[in-house]
Amino acid sequence: MSEKILTKRLENPGYGGTIEEYLATGGYQAIAKALKEHAPASLIELVRRSGLRGRGGAGFPTGVKWGFVPKDPGLTKYLVCNADESEPGTFKDRDLIMRDPHQLLEGILLASYAIGCQTAYIYIRGEFIAGAAILERAIKDAAAHSFLGKDILGSGFSVEIYPHRGAGAYICGEETALLESLEGKRGLPRLKPPFPATAGLYRLPTVVNNVETLCNLPHIVLRGPEWFSSIGTPKSTGTRIFSVSGHVRRPGNYELPIDVPMRELIFEHAGGMRDGRRLKAVIPGGSSVPVLTEQHLDTRMDFESLAKAGSMAGSGGVIVMDESTCMVRTGEVVARFYHHESCGQCTQCREGTAWLHKTLRRIEEGRGRKADLDLLLDICDNMKGKTICPLSDAAAMPIESYLKYFGDEFERHIVEHACPFASTDGS
Amino acid sequence: MTEETVQQILSRYPHHRSALLPLLHLCQQEAGYLTEEALRLLSKRLGLSPTQVVEVATFYDMFHLKPGGQREIWVCHNLSCSLLGAEKVVRRFEEALGIGAGETTQDGLFRLKRVECLAACGIAPVVQVGAEYYGPVSPQDVAQFVERLRAQSAVSNQGSAFLPKADG
Numbered sequence: 001m002s003e004k005i006l007t008k009r010l011e012n013p014g015y016g017g018t019i020e021e022y023l024a025t026g027g028y029q030a031i032a033k034a035l036k037e038h039a040p041a042s043l044i045e046l047v048r049r050s051g052l053r054g055r056g057g058a059g060f061p062t063g064v065k066w067g068f069v070p071k072d073p074g075l076t077k078y079l080v081c082n083a084d085e086s087e088p089g090t091f092k093d094r095d096l097i098m099r100d101p102h103q104l105l106e107g108i109l110l111a112s113y114a115i116g117c118q119t120a121y122i123y124i125r126g127e128f129i130a131g132a133a134i135l136e137r138a139i140k141d142a143a144a145h146s147f148l149g150k151d152i153l154g155s156g157f158s159v160e161i162y163p164h165r166g167a168g169a170y171i172c173g174e175e176t177a178l179l180e181s182l183e184g185k186r187g188l189p190r191l192k193p194p195f196p197a198t199a200g201l202y203r204l205p206t207v208v209n210n211v212e213t214l215c216n217l218p219h220i221v222l223r224g225p226e227w228f229s230s231i232g233t234p235k236s237t238g239t240r241i242f243s244v245s246g247h248v249r250r251p252g253n254y255e256l257p258i259d260v261p262m263r264e265l266i267f268e269h270a271g272g273m274r275d276g277r278r279l280k281a282v283i284p285g286g287s288s289v290p291v292l293t294e295q296h297l298d299t300r301m302d303f304e305s306l307a308k309a310g311s312m313a314g315s316g317g318v319i320v321m322d323e324s325t326c327m328v329r330t331g332e333v334v335a336r337f338y339h340h341e342s343c344g345q346c347t348q349c350r351e352g353t354a355w356l357h358k359t360l361r362r363i364e365e366g367r368g369r370k371a372d373l374d375l376l377l378d379i380c381d382n383m384k385g386k387t388i389c390p391l392s393d394a395a396a397m398p399i400e401s402y403l404k405y406f407g408d409e410f411e412r413h414i415v416e417h418a419c420p421f422a423s424t425d426g427s
Numbered sequence: 428m429t430e431e432t433v434q435q436i437l438s439r440y441p442h443h444r445s446a447l448l449p450l451l452h453l454c455q456q457e458a459g460y461l462t463e464e465a466l467r468l469l470s471k472r473l474g475l476s477p478t479q480v481v482e483v484a485t486f487y488d489m490f491h492l493k494p495g496g497q498r499e500i501w502v503c504h505n506l507s508c509s510l511l512g513a514e515k516v517v518r519r520f521e522e523a524l525g526i527g528a529g530e531t532t533q534d535g536l537f538r539l540k541r542v543e544c545l546a547a548c549g550i551a552p553v554v555q556v557g558a559e560y561y562g563p564v565s566p567q568d569v570a571q572f573v574e575r576l577r578a579q580s581a582v583s584n585q586g587s588a589f590l591p592k593a594d595g
Contacts, residue, residue: 076441088505088544126452126489127501127545129558162439167448168488170543184444184473186486202442245507245548252549287506287544317548319507333509337543 005239006215007255010099017134019141022102028147030218031109035155038221041071043114047217050225051237056082056173056210057286057315059236059303068197069115069205077117078206080182081108081214083124083131084166084173087286088337089317092241092253093211097124097131100215101138105161107214109147110221112159115207119160123178126167135163170341174389175208177343188343189389212241232258236302236313244270246320247277258313259302266297266320277322281405285314287334288394290401291327310401326421327406328413331399332360338395349392352383356399368414376403428453433472443473447483451490460491488542496531496538498580500524501555502564504541507548512566516552517541519569536580 009015009025022028034043048063069077081104085093096104104122112120124132139161142148150158164182166172172181176190179201200206216238220228229237240258242265245251249271256265262284266272273279281291284301289312292299299309306313321330339357344350356379362368380396387393403410412420428450436449447469454465461484470480484490502520504513517528520539524532531538547553550562556576564572 085546086544089507089548090544091546091548094546125546126487127542127555133558164439164445165449165452166487167452167490168542169486181448182445183442184447184475184483185479186482243548245551246510251507251551283506319510319548321510325510329509330506333504333506337505340543 002239002257004255005219006096006103006212006241007100007253009103010095015099017098017100017102017138019102019138019145022100023145026222027102027218028106028142028145030221031106031113031147032153034110034113034221035153035157040114040116043110043221046225047114047220050220050228051235052213052216052220052228053236053303054210055212055216055240055316057087057288059313062209062213065197065209066111066115066207068195069207070198071116073116076119076204077115078201078204079108079112079115079117079120080175080178080201080206080208081120081122082173082175082178082208082210083122083128084178085128085211086125086170086173087288087315087317088334089243089245089283089286089319090315091243091245092316094128094131095241095253096211096215097128098134101134102142103215103218104135104211105138105142105147107217108161109152109159110217111207111209111214113157115205117207118158119162121182121201122161122163123172123182124163124165125172126165128165132163132165139163169343170337171343171389171391174391177389178208179206186343188345189391191388233300233302233304235304240301240313240316242301242316242318244318244320246318247274247322247325248272248320249274256301259300259305261297262292262299262301262318263297265301265318270318270320273320273322275322277324279320280323280325281321281327281330283311283317283319283321283398285312286317287319287337287398288312288390289314290397291405293405324421326364326419327402327409328360328364329419329421331402332357332364334398335360335395338391342391342395343389346387346392348383349387349395352379352392353395355379356383356395360399363410363413364419366413366417366419368410368417370414372414373403373407373410428457444475444479447473447475447480448487451484455490459497460494494531494535497536498556498576499538499540500576501540501542501545502528503543503545503547503551503553503555505544507544508552511551511563513552515566516554516564516569519566520573523570523573537576 044066052062053059108120169187171177172187177187181187196206236258241255254269303313335357339353342349342353380400383392383396436446466480470477502517528541553562554564
């Protein structure tokens with residue numbers, strides 16, 4: 001049984017996430033230690049040495065990102081916590097916010113100290129109504145204990161944290177769209193460069209970090225970067241919370257070393273397949289990543305191994321599909337999502353997501369044409385690598401993977417003018 | 428929405444435009460939707476053109492520019508929920524409420540919406556009503572679910588589903 005780090009407190013079912021309980025279990029000791037023993041630059045170096053990579057989806061090394069922020073103390077800087085969790089199949093940040101909010105707040109304090117900012121925002125998706133209320137409450141309590149506000153613990157370091165609710169837009173999980181939304185505009189992504197570290201919120205230096213990424217910080221500070229990097233692989237360090245859903249017996253969040261084998265995650269921790277059925281497909285990192293199959297079950301879940309297998313670690317959202325699943329229908333549902341969520345700025349994405357959705361719906365409804373499979377690949381090819389943000393790639397690459405591994409199913413739909421699975425899948 | 432509340436929100440941001448989303452949420456909470464008057468007031472208050480306010484109001488899924496139900500029933504139809512029968516769940520809600528997804532019941536009590544991933548896939552299929560998440564919701568559960576919602580609406584004067592209570 002591997003050690004839980006982020007979810008250790010949650011192993012106690014009675015843990016209520018209050019500041020009293022958080023303090024009683026070692027909470028807010030990391031920020032006290034950091035303020036006493038580290039200058040911001042040494043804290044950045046410590047996090048860099050830990051090898052911590054972003055847990056939102058991109059997996060960018062956190063310490064390196066922090067290092068891009070200009071050191072000029074006269075500049076106003078911002079830390080933004082990305083709590084917009086919207087990648088289909090992902091539900092780990094919700095648990096962290098709902099059940100242990102002070103862990104996140106302490107992480108935000110550490111990140112803010114490291115980059116030298118005085119204001120931090122938590123951009124939380126609008127639908128997390130209870131989560132926003134819990135954060136507001138936790139911030140009040142932390143302030144009452146002087147862990148927030150002016151001159152924290154007599155260190156001279158001051159920071160305010162404000163939650164900011166989104167209003168229903170997947171694209172606002174993309175960091176530059178998030179910043180546009182925080183500025184009170186539509187969530188239209190910006191061209192990068194410049195990157196937020198130099199020109200972010202209000203075009204000032206900004207670091208955007210995912211909830212889970214930030215939650216790791218107190219532990220890294222207290223136990224050291226060598227301890228953290230002893231878990232996982234040299235390039236993918238630490239644990240990860242995998243959200244497992246779909247046709248498994250025990251869907252849920254599982255914190256495990258990041259290099260756990262997929263087979264172990266699905267069959268040991270998540271209880272294996274429901275109803276004695278056979279595994280057909282696995283999406284290993286949220287709907288934006290290419291699908292994998294039974295042949296990939298021995299792949300480990302770290303960034304490098306999944307990339308080598310032709311997919312990506314992404315958000316850690318693992319969606320498991322059994323033999324009753326129609327992969328054309330899966331493609332249609334996924335395409336419908338990206339079509340809905342495309343912000344519309346880029347022609348390839350705006351038109352491509354609509355076209356993919358329309359075409360896949362036609363095929364699923366039995367009105368597919370022979371030329372459709374080449375058409376789908378052609379559309380995908382035109383959508384990749386040519387847009388302001390990666391939503392277009394996120395829509396195209398999965399469809400390519402469904403065609404690669406399940407092309408015969410698509411052909412059957414077209415030849416038979418019907419979905420061969422119509423009576424067996426959930427819909 | 429008191430002036431004090433507005434000031435408290437404005438004070439969180441160095442630029443007033445950032446207060447647009449929180450203020451839109453408040454306006455919608457009060458009237459059940461974003462009235463034209465509210466949008467005009469906001470544009471004046473924040474020094475924005477009406478276009479700048481409306482383009483934001485129409486961009487985000489949670490905002491409505493037309494009246495709807497007192498409460499919203501959101502049914503996720505994204506992948507994990509679909510795999511576990513969400514389409515059937517949507518159809519049962521449509522039957523139990525007598526409306527299509529996207530529509531509001533005659534008595535003005537409920538609007539039914541298909542929504543994208545609610546980040547609760549561990550309890551798929553997921554339904555959200557106000558701040559509450561429900562799941563796994565099976566098609567057989569739906570009729571009783573709707574009855575309970577109706578009973579709740581009958582006894583309490585439910586405010587908008589959209590904001591947490593002031594005392595958190």
